[in-house]
Amino acid sequence: MILEWVLSALVLLSGFFALIAGLGILRLPDVLIRMHATTKAGTLASGLVMAAVAVGFGDASTIARAVAIVLFLMLTAPVAAHMIGRAAFRSGVKLWEPTVIDPDARAKLGVRHHGTPGGD
Amino acid sequence: MSLFLLNILLAVAWAALMGTFTVGGLATGFALGFVALWVVQSLFPGSTYHGRVWRWLKLIVLFHYELIVSSFQVAWDVLTPTQRSRPGIVSVPLKAEGEAEVLLVTNLISLTPGTLSLDVTEDCNTLYVHAMFADDPQEIRDQIENGMERWVREALA
Numbered sequence: 001m002i003l004e005w006v007l008s009a010l011v012l013l014s015g016f017f018a019l020i021a022g023l024g025i026l027r028l029p030d031v032l033i034r035m036h037a038t039t040k041a042g043t044l045a046s047g048l049v050m051a052a053v054a055v056g057f058g059d060a061s062t063i064a065r066a067v068a069i070v071l072f073l074m075l076t077a078p079v080a081a082h083m084i085g086r087a088a089f090r091s092g093v094k095l096w097e098p099t100v101i102d103p104d105a106r107a108k109l110g111v112r113h114h115g116t117p118g119g120d
Numbered sequence: 121m122s123l124f125l126l127n128i129l130l131a132v133a134w135a136a137l138m139g140t141f142t143v144g145g146l147a148t149g150f151a152l153g154f155v156a157l158w159v160v161q162s163l164f165p166g167s168t169y170h171g172r173v174w175r176w177l178k179l180i181v182l183f184h185y186e187l188i189v190s191s192f193q194v195a196w197d198v199l200t201p202t203q204r205s206r207p208g209i210v211s212v213p214l215k216a217e218g219e220a221e222v223l224l225v226t227n228l229i230s231l232t233p234g235t236l237s238l239d240v241t242e243d244c245n246t247l248y249v250h251a252m253f254a255d256d257p258q259e260i261r262d263q264i265e266n267g268m269e270r271w272v273r274e275a276l277a
Binding site: 016017020023024027028030032033035036037039040041043044047060064074075077078079081082085086089090095096098099100101102104105108109110 | 228
């Protein structure tokens, strides 16, 4: 009984955060802010659903796999976001108007693009 | 590191004596061995094993806490109609040394509230992050330096 409540809570919370991650892509103003939503909420959502799987099955091999999946997600999701954000910044994708860019950033990172709003 | 090997040996011994060669049996043996070694810590002067395990646990727990906080923050930002963020790209000087430390710090920063690693300079000592609330860049630098970066350096030291 209590187990069922815990499982339902985990699955529902996971669904909620997955929805947030998806909605974030639609609603947030520019690519870098969207990456915030997908990495954080998306990782938490998949972590919660894996926690539900581990608690629900409760045997060693399932738990080991769930832990491995979560570890790999935590390793790969930020790297993917980092690469997308880096590529966007380097190729001069337009950022949201209020964005304040550190004046040295482009020079130090060796970016040749100029003339995007919010900087320079 | 030798205490770690000793701990594994104790776990195997426990599992063998109890006749429970399962993951659960080995885990119980490992936990009991850890406590036993902690009790006789003074026999191994200069050992950093327990402190190191403790700092890793601290890093893991604090990181999960931050991940949950940041997810709620993102949820709030997505669900409320007005965008209240004032984003910016901020440079953060890194004290972390070596590629493993830098990788761990940048990965964890991406998953904690308000910051997303964007790029690292060639010499690995300045990190550029995209911050959701960049009114005060110095505050963000301090937060990273005294938070995630310090925990990572303590754990890997």
